[in-house]
Amino acid sequence: MPENSAGTMTPRRPAGTLYRGREGMWSWVLHRITGVAIFFFLLVHVLDSSMVAVAPGAYNAVIDTYKNPIMGLGEIALVGAIVFHAFNGIRIILIDLWSKGAKFQRVMFYVVIGLWVVTMAGFIPRQIMVILSEVAH
Amino acid sequence: MSTTIASPRSPYSAPRNRGVNWEKWGWIYMRASGVVLIILIFGHLFVNLVLGEGVKGIDFAFVAGKWANPFWQVWDLLMLWLAFIHGGNGMRTIVNDYATRPLTRKILLAAILVSVVVEIALGTVIIFAFDPCPVGSPADLLPSFCPVNQ
Numbered sequence: 001m002p003e004n005s006a007g008t009m010t011p012r013r014p015a016g017t018l019y020r021g022r023e024g025m026w027s028w029v030l031h032r033i034t035g036v037a038i039f040f041f042l043l044v045h046v047l048d049s050s051m052v053a054v055a056p057g058a059y060n061a062v063i064d065t066y067k068n069p070i071m072g073l074g075e076i077a078l079v080g081a082i083v084f085h086a087f088n089g090i091r092i093i094l095i096d097l098w099s100k101g102a103k104f105q106r107v108m109f110y111v112v113i114g115l116w117v118v119t120m121a122g123f124i125p126r127q128i129m130v131i132l133s134e135v136a137h
Numbered sequence: 138m139s140t141t142i143a144s145p146r147s148p149y150s151a152p153r154n155r156g157v158n159w160e161k162w163g164w165i166y167m168r169a170s171g172v173v174l175i176i177l178i179f180g181h182l183f184v185n186l187v188l189g190e191g192v193k194g195i196d197f198a199f200v201a202g203k204w205a206n207p208f209w210q211v212w213d214l215l216m217l218w219l220a221f222i223h224g225g226n227g228m229r230t231i232v233n234d235y236a237t238r239p240l241t242r243k244i245l246l247a248a249i250l251v252s253v254v255v256e257i258a259l260g261t262v263i264i265f266a267f268d269p270c271p272v273g274s275p276a277d278l279l280p281s282f283c284p285v286n287q
Binding site for chain 1: 168171172174175178179182186187190191192193195196197198200201217220221224225227228231252256259260262263266267268271274275278279
C-alpha cells in the first residue's frame, strides 16, 4: 500500500461510506437501472392507454401485443423492477430519516432482497398461469 | 478609502441563496411521492395483472368500466402525475450526474421536461374526456353499461 508524506497508510477504501462498494453501492446501481427502465415503460404505457380515445378496436389491438408469452415474461421483469425500486425506496427513506437507518443499511438491503423474493414468488406462478392460458387460447 | 476587514475570529457563514430551495423540495418530493406511489402502483398491478384473468382480461371494456368510476379516475390521475414528476426528477438527477457537456445536458433535460409535460397532459385528458360508448363501434367491444348493450 502507498504511503503518503505523513508516513501513514492510505486505506484502500474510505471508512464510513455508504455508497462505495458492496451492498450500499449495488443497491444504488440497481435503484438507478430499475428507475430508468420503469420511466421508459411509463412513456410507452401512457401512449398505449391513450388508444382508448382513438377507437375500442385500436386499443384492443395494441393491448393484445401485451398478451403473448414473451411479453408475459417482460411483465415479470417489469414487476420485478418496480418491486425492487419500491422496497429499496423504503430502505433509502429509512436511511435518511430513521436514526439507526445508516447503521442497519446493509441488513435492510438483505431485507429488501428477501421481500422481493417473497413478492415475486407470489407473482410469478400467477403470471405463468396467465401466460399458459394465453398459449391455450 | 478604507476597507473593513472582519475580525479573524468572527464565525464564518456561507452566503445563503434567499430563494426557494428547490433541491430540498425535490428531495422531499421523491420520498413523499414514493410512499404514495407504492400504494397506488401495487394496487394498480394487483387489480390489472393478478385479479380476474390477469393481463389477458384487459381490453377496452375493462378500461372503460374502470374509468366509469370516479374512484379509479382519481387513482389513475394521481398515479400519472406523481409517477411522471417522480420519474422525470429521477431522470434529471441521472442526466446531471453523467452528461459532461453543457449542451448535451441542456438537450437531455429539455427532452425529459417535454416528455413529462406531454405525457401528463395527454393522460389527464384521456382519463376524463374519452368516450366509453363511441357511436358506431361493435357492441361486443363496449362495456355492458353502454346504450347499445342495454
